[in-house]
Amino acid sequence: MSRVCGVIAEYNPFHNGHLWQLKEIRRRLQPDVLVVVMSGNFVQRGEVALVDKWQRTKMALAAGVDLVVELPIYASVQPADIFALEALRLLQQLGVTDLVFGSENPELDYLTVARKIQKIPRQAAAFQDYRQTYATQLNQLLERYLGFQLTKPNQMLGLAYAQASLQLNYPLNFHPYLRTGLTEHNQVTLQGEISSATAIRTAIQAGRAYQETVPATSWALLEQKPHYYWSQFYPLLRYRLLTATAADLQAIYQMNEGLQYKLQQAAVSATDFTNFLYQIKSKRFTWARLRRLCLYTVLNLTTEQMQEMRMRAYLHVLGFNQVGQQHLHVLKSQNLTLPVITKVTQKLGNRQGIMARAIQADRLLLLGQAPEQNFGRRPLYQREV
Amino acid sequence: MSRVCGVIAEYNPFHNGHLWQLKEIRRRLQPDVLVVVMSGNFVQRGEVALVDKWQRTKMALAAGVDLVVELPIYASVQPADIFALEALRLLQQLGVTDLVFGSENPELDYLTVARKIQKIPRQAAAFQDYRQTYATQLNQLLERYLGFQLTKPNQMLGLAYAQASLQLNYPLNFHPYLRTGLTEHNQVTLQGEISSATAIRTAIQAGRAYQETVPATSWALLEQKPHYYWSQFYPLLRYRLLTATAADLQAIYQMNEGLQYKLQQAAVSATDFTNFLYQIKSKRFTWARLRRLCLYTVLNLTTEQMQEMRMRAYLHVLGFNQVGQQHLHVLKSQNLTLPVITKVTQKLGNRQGIMARAIQADRLLLLGQAPEQNFGRRPLYQREV
Incomplete structure (x- = not known):
């Protein structure tokens, strides 16, 4: 085996x-x-x-x-x-x-x-x-x-x-x-060749040197734009909070314990994401939990939709080399219970399609100048090096 | 009389x-x-x-x-x-x-x-x-x-x-x-002292001279920022269309005849409002009708909310001079069927308040750097000149 x-x-x-x-x-x-x-x-x-x-x-x-x-x-x-x-x-x-x-x-x-x-x-x-x-x-x-x-x-x-x-x-x-x-130390600040992803992202955002912390391919790709940060998407979150009804927000995944009122109130005055997060922070919730809630909100993901997505899982293949492709071939010949997706068709993406909500979520990136993330994209193929 | x-x-x-x-x-x-x-x-x-x-x-x-x-x-x-x-x-x-x-x-x-x-x-x-x-x-x-x-x-x-x-x-x-x-001619281009509001707005946006077309007070106030244009709010409309569900959009006032699919599709590719409008235009709908639909959408105004607002009308006083104030005083002593609002209290603006949705709509302007539009604002008083 x-x-x-x-x-x-x-x-x-x-x-x-x-x-x-x-x-x-x-x-x-x-x-x-x-x-x-x-x-x-x-x-x-x-x-x-x-x-x-x-x-x-x-x-x-x-x-x-x-x-x-x-x-x-x-x-x-x-x-x-x-x-x-x-x-x-x-x-x-x-x-x-x-x-x-x-x-x-x-x-x-x-x-x-x-x-x-x-x-x-x-x-x-x-x-x-x-x-x-x-x-x-x-x-x-x-x-x-x-x-x-x-x-x-x-x-x-x-x-x-x-x-x-x-x-x-x-x-x-x-x-x-x-x-x-x-x-x-190097969890937060760059030091030598090994640093945490958080420290590297911070360095990139601040325009500091980070080249020695990543392989050459990462470096070449990271030097290209666009990059995505909460600071770009916060105006959309703020807009959403200011215009949504209480019922709209109540339906959002993990929006419980009256958090929607706290978020709406913070959005009135907070003009940047950091300030917004500080306003909604309490001992009860971690920063990560609150950022996730903000992400569900800006993506308009409801509890019902998140449940449904979990019920309708799939394997979306992003890339492989010859070994990976061969492995995938073998898997498909066995009895997989989840569909393998190597091409995002209109059918997968339409209203009833299993990828509909995931595709919609990825569209947020279009507002940050991203290219189309799903339709027409095939797995990347890595030749032997 | x-x-x-x-x-x-x-x-x-x-x-x-x-x-x-x-x-x-x-x-x-x-x-x-x-x-x-x-x-x-x-x-x-x-x-x-x-x-x-x-x-x-x-x-x-x-x-x-x-x-x-x-x-x-x-x-x-x-x-x-x-x-x-x-x-x-x-x-x-x-x-x-x-x-x-x-x-x-x-x-x-x-x-x-x-x-x-x-x-x-x-x-x-x-x-x-x-x-x-x-x-x-x-x-x-x-x-x-x-x-x-x-x-x-x-x-x-x-x-x-x-x-x-x-x-x-x-x-x-x-x-x-x-x-x-x-x-x-002067409906679209400035000419002399009288021009249409449309022509004047166009001139202001283009940074052309318009001073002789407006009274001195208008001039002084128009020279101050912020100004509001669809171009600023289109990214929010686009975001909303890209992340809303079909049901969300179906509920929007005047969103009928399958317009939501047309709008959603146009939002995927249109990166500015003009291009977006051209993509959704048909003989059936005027430009104004479509722009209004865009405004309802960006403000998340549903048919139900618009009906409710019409059922719960009020007189929100924005300004007066002594004559106007006196007139208002007389009106209040008579049997007005609509409430007269000279101070927007938290009660008027809370979830069940008659101004709740109108206040929420005005919050869109906060995203264009506007000051608070309702709470704490009293009618402007014009002294005799």
Whole structure:
């Protein structure tokens, strides 16, 4: 049986840390196929990705990924548990046997922790304290029942993957890799050849040098415009909040606990996104949760639509090389339950089409001068290098 | 009994032609009070007014108007028949006895024509030809039954006033005044001291000289920013069309005959408003009708909301002098059926308040750098000059 390694990534943008991880996978696991499920144009921290999904696919293919499949917005812009569950559903369809992910403590056995959490009484795990974030309450629970906490973002995500694996009854080999070279410092500021994606985006936006932190292909693609930032889209969010009815906003995914009034009020006076976020921030919600809410709002994504998208998943192929294409060919000959999309037809995009809302969401980028993101686009093909 | 003269105006902007009309009213009719019902921030041709309602109120007061009351969006952005009907409802409440309006042929007896039209069989007057505009079909009817046509915009409007007067059973003296000095040419290009508002707006936008066409107060106010144009708001309209669902758009006022699909499709490719309008234009709809539809859409005004606004009318006072204030005082002591608003309280503006949707519509201007348009604003007071 072949070994298919899978990575769940945003590549926002693809940098030297990502390249190191891919090389390590080749070295340690010798996979037959290396598959990446990559967030499309919208990422988990509630932002439009810096460059579009096609540019980021090019970066991944140039670094040796065999197959890139899109993680659509209904999955990519979600709290960790839903993000992980939906990503693993796609990995399962793609025949992935081994999951590699970055972790602050790779010695942790995530699957064992997840099994222990399953045994915690249900009522204890229903978080009702409106003054604290989900993560805080989860950790209080872990501390109480298991005697430790998982406070780092990638610990939380690793645990979510393990929980999803159990939930889907999907036996998957877990390979947490230490995120190399990342210190407290270069998470926020560039330093040497390895820096966090956040630090690199900040440098790019500020016009500072970042070339040594990314592979040559990323560099060449990142030097092209357009780039996308919340600052560009905030006037649209503000407009939407100022003109929407309470009922319109009430229907938006995750718009609960009266948040719509808070958002509408902040929009009256806040003329930039940073100021807006500060006005709506409370202890109850993380910055990421609020940015995601802002993204759902500007994209007009309702609870009903998000549910429906999750019910009608698909595999949208963004790119491959010969190995990836061959793997896809084999998958299609088996009994896949999800449709494989290599060409976005009008039928997929029309009102009843399974991609309708995802295509509509991507249209936001047109307002930032993006080229068409779906219709007529075929998977990118990477020749042997 | 006192003579109260009324004018229905947009003053977009207030120019020498308007000044001439007011002087003629004083000279010919010697009114005790001169009342103007003025469109708020949105005008009948489906645009945001060049400058806001407060600036335009200042212009009118400086020219000697005694009382300025707002014609809210549910009335100001409508086809001629509804525009006229709703404006006359306000004039009736304001105790107006004499209506003065511009006309290309003041010798026409509009009330007599309106009475004749009332006698035309109902089924003949139900226009069903989807290839032609309302105006074209109305004129075919007039030609057939009365033997003449009313093709000029102000003839149509005058007739609409007369029809509204009959419909409301509101006996009103009609004074059509010849619009002086206007030729075919200066409708579109500035020429001398009298030019059309359209020509003046075009000149202002193009940065050409226009000072001699407007009174000094208008000039001083027009030299200040911000100004509002569709070009500023088109990105918001485009965003809205690209992210709204078919159901969202179907609910918009006047969005019928499948227009939402046409608008959505045009928004994908059209990057400016002019190009967008050309893409959606057909023989069936006039430019004004389509611009109004665009305005309803960008303001997210549904059929239900427009109906509700019409059912809950009010008199929002924008400005007065001592005479106007005194007149308002007398009116309030009588049994007015509509509330008089001289201070926009939070209660009027909250979700159930009668001004809620009108205030929300005005918020569009905040995105064009306008100051707050309603809360905390009191009527402007013009001292004797």
